[in-house]
Amino acid sequence: MVDDADRRLLxxxxxxxxxxxxxxxxxxxxxxSTFIRRLERLRKAGVVKAIREEVDWQAxxxxxxxxxxVTLDKTEPRxxxxxxxxxxxxxxxxxxxxxxxxxxxxxxxxxRDLPDYQRIYREHILTLPHMTDIEALMQVATIKDAQxxxx
Amino acid sequence: MIELDDIDRQLVLALCKDATQSAGALGRExxxxxxxTWRRIKRLKDAGVFGPRRVDLNLEALxxxxxxxxxxxxxxxxRVSLEDFERAVRAIPEVQTVQHVLGLFDYRLRVVAxxxxxxxxxxxxxxxxxxxxxxxEANVVLSEELLPGPL
Numbered sequence: 001m002v003d004d005a006d007r008r009l010l011x012x013x014x015x016x017x018x019x020x021x022x023x024x025x026x027x028x029x030x031x032x033s034t035f036i037r038r039l040e041r042l043r044k045a046g047v048v049k050a051i052r053e054e055v056d057w058q059a060x061x062x063x064x065x066x067x068x069x070v071t072l073d074k075t076e077p078r079x080x081x082x083x084x085x086x087x088x089x090x091x092x093x094x095x096x097x098x099x100x101x102x103x104x105x106x107x108x109x110x111x112r113d114l115p116d117y118q119r120i121y122r123e124h125i126l127t128l129p130h131m132t133d134i135e136a137l138m139q140v141a142t143i144k145d146a147q148x149x150x151x
Numbered sequence: 152m153i154e155l156d157d158i159d160r161q162l163v164l165a166l167c168k169d170a171t172q173s174a175g176a177l178g179r180e181x182x183x184x185x186x187x188t189w190r191r192i193k194r195l196k197d198a199g200v201f202g203p204r205r206v207d208l209n210l211e212a213l214x215x216x217x218x219x220x221x222x223x224x225x226x227x228x229x230r231v232s233l234e235d236f237e238r239a240v241r242a243i244p245e246v247q248t249v250q251h252v253l254g255l256f257d258y259r260l261r262v263v264a265x266x267x268x269x270x271x272x273x274x275x276x277x278x279x280x281x282x283x284x285x286x287x288e289a290n291v292v293l294s295e296e297l298l299p300g301p302l
Contacts, residue, residue: 014206
């Protein structure tokens with residue numbers, strides 16, 4: 001379904017999604033119209049799910065970002081569903097992940113500053129259902145942020 | 152810091168779903184002219200509201216069946232070893248993101264692999280051989296959900 005030319009296209013696209021189609025097509029070694037046609041096909045097939053902007057929360061005044069690693073009460077069959085449904089309602093939670101491993105779920109929480117974080121943590125996080133343990137990792141710096149895969 | 156009004160917020164949300172929409176199409180949905188929409192988008196971009204653009208790929212369709220978050224604790228600390236570790240980890244193609252964190256671990260890594268045997272190869276040959284690496288904890292991603300955040 002995905003051939004070598006598609007992989008070349010995807011390699012160039014994920015390396016520089018802001019670049020113009022003309023530049024990307026040239027680097028992928030295909031014509032402008034071939035590039036557009038292939039990208040359209042990849043989007044229709046769901047291989048490219050989205051080309052999207054992502055908010056830089058720092059620019060909007062959210063300087064604190066904390067990754068909360070949560071262990072859930074597995075004796076409660078609805079623990080995951082109810083925990084996730086409640087976490088979705090907290091506006092400052094910007095992503096929710098579930099895992100196989102020592103950690104069951106992870107919430108990425110943003111806050112304007114530490115007092116704001118403390119308020120969110122007390123009022124909205126500690127009140128989430130079915131948690132047995134929380135560990136916090138505070139983001140200090142992003143060293144690599146490629147979100148690309150070796151194609 | 153930039154102040155957003157309701158129309159700005161709707162534009163941000165729309166571009167975070169699909170960044171390739173034209174100013175004309177976005178404007179029609181929001182009842183704005185094409186030039187007015189373009190000016191607003193330019194203002195948002197100039198203020199740094201968006202980080203790097205993202206391309207979401209269907210990883211399974213491209214042969215990457217496993218995503219793992221690794222918590223890495225360094226065995227020996229000190230400025231030199233941090234820099235050595237960061238330089239080496241950044242060069243691993245299967246490592247998508249590297250975050251320096253405070254807490255139980257020193258770094259958080261997001262790693263993609265074809266399957267669990269492939270992940271084991273990456274872990275043994277590339278991660279465990281990094282300079283200064285100590286304790287490593289792996290959690291396999293089952294699901295991930297992005298939320299719009301406090302807009």
